[in-house]
Amino acid sequence: MAEVEMKVENMVYAKPRLITDTVMHYCPGCSHGTVHKLIAEVIDEMGLEGNTIAVSPVGCSVFAYQYIDVDWIEAAHGRACAVATAAKRLHPENLVFTYQGDGDLAAIGTAETIHAAARGENIVTIFINNAIYGMTGGQMSPTTLLGMKTATTPYGRDAALNGFPYKVSEMLAHLDGATYITRQSVHTPANVRKCKKAIRKAFENSLAGNGYSMVEVVATCNSGWKMSPVEANKWMEENLLPAYPLGDIKCSTLPK
Amino acid sequence: MAEKEIKLMKGNEVIAHAAVRCGCDGYFGYPITPQSEVMETLMELKPWESTGMVVLQAESEISSINMVYGGAATGKMVMTSSSSPGVSLMSEGLSYLAACELPCLVVNCQRGGPGLGTIQPSQGDYFQACKGGGHGDYHLIVLAPASVQEMHDFVELGFELAFRYRIPSMLLADGAIGQMMEKVVLSPQKPRRSDEQIAQQCGSWAACGKGRRAKRNVATSLYLQSDELECLNIRLQEKYREIESREVRYEEFMCDNAEYVLVAFGSSARICSATVEMARAEGIKLGLLRPITLYPFPIKPLQQMVERGVKGFLSVELNAGQMVEDVRLAVEGRALVEHYGRMGGVVFNPESVLEAFKNKLLK
Numbered sequence: 001m002a003e004v005e006m007k008v009e010n011m012v013y014a015k016p017r018l019i020t021d022t023v024m025h026y027c028p029g030c031s032h033g034t035v036h037k038l039i040a041e042v043i044d045e046m047g048l049e050g051n052t053i054a055v056s057p058v059g060c061s062v063f064a065y066q067y068i069d070v071d072w073i074e075a076a077h078g079r080a081c082a083v084a085t086a087a088k089r090l091h092p093e094n095l096v097f098t099y100q101g102d103g104d105l106a107a108i109g110t111a112e113t114i115h116a117a118a119r120g121e122n123i124v125t126i127f128i129n130n131a132i133y134g135m136t137g138g139q140m141s142p143t144t145l146l147g148m149k150t151a152t153t154p155y156g157r158d159a160a161l162n163g164f165p166y167k168v169s170e171m172l173a174h175l176d177g178a179t180y181i182t183r184q185s186v187h188t189p190a191n192v193r194k195c196k197k198a199i200r201k202a203f204e205n206s207l208a209g210n211g212y213s214m215v216e217v218v219a220t221c222n223s224g225w226k227m228s229p230v231e232a233n234k235w236m237e238e239n240l241l242p243a244y245p246l247g248d249i250k251c252s253t254l255p256k
Numbered sequence: 257m258a259e260k261e262i263k264l265m266k267g268n269e270v271i272a273h274a275a276v277r278c279g280c281d282g283y284f285g286y287p288i289t290p291q292s293e294v295m296e297t298l299m300e301l302k303p304w305e306s307t308g309m310v311v312l313q314a315e316s317e318i319s320s321i322n323m324v325y326g327g328a329a330t331g332k333m334v335m336t337s338s339s340s341p342g343v344s345l346m347s348e349g350l351s352y353l354a355a356c357e358l359p360c361l362v363v364n365c366q367r368g369g370p371g372l373g374t375i376q377p378s379q380g381d382y383f384q385a386c387k388g389g390g391h392g393d394y395h396l397i398v399l400a401p402a403s404v405q406e407m408h409d410f411v412e413l414g415f416e417l418a419f420r421y422r423i424p425s426m427l428l429a430d431g432a433i434g435q436m437m438e439k440v441v442l443s444p445q446k447p448r449r450s451d452e453q454i455a456q457q458c459g460s461w462a463a464c465g466k467g468r469r470a471k472r473n474v475a476t477s478l479y480l481q482s483d484e485l486e487c488l489n490i491r492l493q494e495k496y497r498e499i500e501s502r503e504v505r506y507e508e509f510m511c512d513n514a515e516y517v518l519v520a521f522g523s524s525a526r527i528c529s530a531t532v533e534m535a536r537a538e539g540i541k542l543g544l545l546r547p548i549t550l551y552p553f554p555i556k557p558l559q560q561m562v563e564r565g566v567k568g569f570l571s572v573e574l575n576a577g578q579m580v581e582d583v584r585l586a587v588e589g590r591a592l593v594e595h596y597g598r599m600g601g602v603v604f605n606p607e608s609v610l611e612a613f614k615n616k617l618l619k
Binding site for chain 1: 281282284310312314315316318319320322323324325326327329330332334348349352463464465466467468472473474475476477478
């Protein structure tokens with residue numbers, strides 16, 4: 001094979017400009033890094049570096065603020081949408097988004113999320129749904145599937161014992177204030193490209209003052225699921241995607 | 257000079273007027289008796305049309321304090337108000353605000369507790385306000401208004417101190433001060449700070465969008481390394497010592513030749529001033545020390561009273577005995593310190609305070 005000279009004009013890929021040099025703490029195979037990269041690229045492409053306020057959660061992505069080079073507010077567990085509500089109302093020209101997992105958003109932060117969406121706050125939530133609490137060591141989350149084994153459902157999630165999982169995006173789509181709700185994944189190159197488009201559309205929707213947007217990303221947690229990255233991708237396709245099907249759930253405008 | 261604007265108003269209504277007039281950027285609240293008039297008045301005033309101030313009814317006190325956290329983190333002058341059970345819900349957020357060193361104002365119009373309690377006035381949240389409330393080693397600056405005028409004045413003072421020290425301020429009122437109507441002199445309307453002024457004042461820390469800053473700002477209280485977290489704690493403690501040395505505020509009433517002194521704040525102090533007059537009429541040399549800042553607590557003035565021969569103190573509070581612990585710490589056993597209080601929303605009158613004083617300190 002002929003050697004290709006290392007030249008700028010031959011470069012087909014680079015670390016996004018707004019991803020910092022901090023070494024990421026995410027496990028190899030985790031989806032967070034890919035989603036961070038997409039967000040950093042979209043912010044840069046839209047020229048929003050100087051007027052973005054991002055809100056990080058508690059959970060695996062608690063350190064998101066170390067990796068994307070914009071202003072951040074680190075919220076208490078579950079409160080990101082309340083924090084973002086005020087930041088956006090006080091800085092209406094800015095892009096304000098939250099980055100939250102299924103424990104932070106769908107359990108402890110349910111009220112803040114639903115009410116921010118119901119009010120039609122012009123914010124975006126990037127919702128990473130891997131159906132497990134990663135940071136605390138793999139416990140059941142609200143989106144854990146029935147039968148799924150976690151640290152707190154060692155015999156599998158049992159509806160009688162642990163209750164049923166629920167679909168956050170479908171639930172939010174019922175709200176008048178939520179106008180763009182989509183579910184994406186980043187487990188194949190094609191899905192990565194679709195997910196990036198969705199993030200851009202969500203950012204544009206919020207900047208246009210068209211209410212609340214959510215990009216749910218069905219994601220892997222191979223460490224929490226106790227699988228290799230490849231197995232985790234396969235397991236996600238076979239189990240999570242049927243329960244949380246991909247695609248746009250709602251694209252609308254605010255009611256008059 | 258323009259004529260003074262003097263109105264007859266409720267304490268809670270005045271909070272709203274004072275907030276708009278001092279240039280507050282945002283109010284986030286949740287209804288709870290006996291302070292709901294604060295948000296009701298703001299919604300009537302529609303400051304978003306005059307000064308551009310944001311007013312938002314949140315879905316809970318948890319959400320309101322986290323909105324305050326979000327707004328404060330961007331350098332804006334933001335506030336909330338609530339009453340005791342609601343402030344309990346805010347305690348987590350207050351710990352985060354204190355840890356991130358974010359300025360804001362929280363009004364607690366106290367009601368009787370514990371639990372759901374009653375809507376009648378109480379001072380049962382002294383410990384919560386002055387000793388933390390939330391987790392970790394932190395303090396709020398706590399101001400205790402004793403009149404509708406002070407409800408007005410302490411809004412601006414609370415913000416001023418909050419920004420000077422990057423610390424949350426609490427205005428610890430009670431249902432009586434919130435609901436009573438009195439004459440109040442309103443301050444003239446101040447403009448809200450411009451973006452440039454905010455950048456000048458808060459540019460080194462406010463996460464409001466990088467703009468042309470080279471370095472991004474992050475509001476966080478996460479320090480996984482113990483030595484780094486201890487550094488934050490040391491810095492906070494140094495700040496608290498500075499506040500303790502500079503910001504103590506109090507008022508003395510007939511203390512010059514007093515042999516005994518009542519210590520009382522807020523509505524209790526109003527009642528106690530009548531007790532002092534009744535005692536003086538009987539020839540008892542009684543005075544009143546009214547802490548205006550509950551944190552920082554007026555330790556030195558109490559110690560000076562001991563040094564000049566005051567024989568005993570009665571801490572008069574609408575609770576089971578909370579501030580009395582700080583009085584005892586200040587007096588260090590060098591004079592008698594007793595407590596008199598009523599609980600659960602029951603309010604004492606000047607006569608019962610005098611009787612308690614005689615029973616506890618003169619016998």
